Amino acid sequence: MSKVTALSVSIALLGGLWAFLALGPLAGSVLVWAGFIAWGSFFHSGGDAAALQKTIVGMIYGAVIAGVALYLVGLNPLGLAAPVGPAVYIAVTVFFLVIVANIEPLSCVPANVYGYAATAAYALQTANAGSVTATDLTNPVVLVAVSAVLGAVFGLISGKLAGALGK
Numbered sequence: 001m002s003k004v005t006a007l008s009v010s011i012a013l014l015g016g017l018w019a020f021l022a023l024g025p026l027a028g029s030v031l032v033w034a035g036f037i038a039w040g041s042f043f044h045s046g047g048d049a050a051a052l053q054k055t056i057v058g059m060i061y062g063a064v065i066a067g068v069a070l071y072l073v074g075l076n077p078l079g080l081a082a083p084v085g086p087a088v089y090i091a092v093t094v095f096f097l098v099i100v101a102n103i104e105p106l107s108c109v110p111a112n113v114y115g116y117a118a119t120a121a122y123a124l125q126t127a128n129a130g131s132v133t134a135t136d137l138t139n140p141v142v143l144v145a146v147s148a149v150l151g152a153v154f155g156l157i158s159g160k161l162a163g164a165l166g167k
Contacts, residue, residue, distance in 0.1 A: 006166035010158045011039075018154050022147075029137055030147040034118045038151030039158070041111045047159050052152055057105040059148035062097060062115025067132040067141035069093040069116075070123050119144045 001009075015036075022032035038055055045051035072089040080088055097116055100106040123129040123140040130138025137143050 001166055003162070003166050007158070007162040009165055010162040014154055014158045014161065015039075018151070029143075030150055031118075031122065031143060032147075034122070034144050034147035035151030035154065037114050037118055038148040039155040041108070041114050042152045042155030043159070045108045045111060047155070049156075051108075052156050053105055054108040055111050055152040055155070056149050058108050058111025059115030059118070059152070060145045061100070061106055062112040062117070063119040063141045063144040063148070064115075065093050065096055065112075066116040066119035066123070067139075070120065070132045070140075115144060115148060118148075 018035055018039075019032055022030045022035060038059055041055040041059065042051050045054045069089050072093070073086045076085050078085065078088070094116065097112045098109055100112070101109050106112060119140050122144060123132070126140075129140045130136075132139055132141055134142075137146070
């Protein structure tokens with residue numbers, strides 16, 4: 001079996017399992033789409049152990065920084081009028097997504113951005129997204145972080161399964 005076919009079969013099987021878990025037994029605990037973003041980030045980052053670390057650390061970091069942005073937008077400590085206030089808080093926080101790129105686990109800027117974007121999108125597009133200060137799975141930062149970890153692990157497993165199928 002070719003490498004592409006093996007990877008396609010592996011991702012199809014595990015993608016179906018991930019969707020079943022995320023939409024069934026783990027519903028409300030993970031986001032199916034955020035897991036797939038992490039899965040893609042894993043392969044985008046190299047598809048190896050270093051990629052697993054960069055994806056998990058980067059996406060969680062991005063989620064945390066998005067949580068800070070969401071908190072600042074809600075609090076508006078500078079009292080800036082919309083749309084200036086959100087723009088300033090977003091500009092400041094996204095600066096921190098990139099400036100850390102010289103720190104090895106955070107060196108994959110796309111993973112950082114994926115975590116930020118997934119968290120912001122979920123929080124802004126979901127009426128019941130909860131608070132970024134909550135300590136449970138209603139917190140979009142926590143929910144995206146859990147989804148990213150599991151999605152990246154599914155990426156690792158799919159790569160290993162593809163390797164076994166390709167032999």
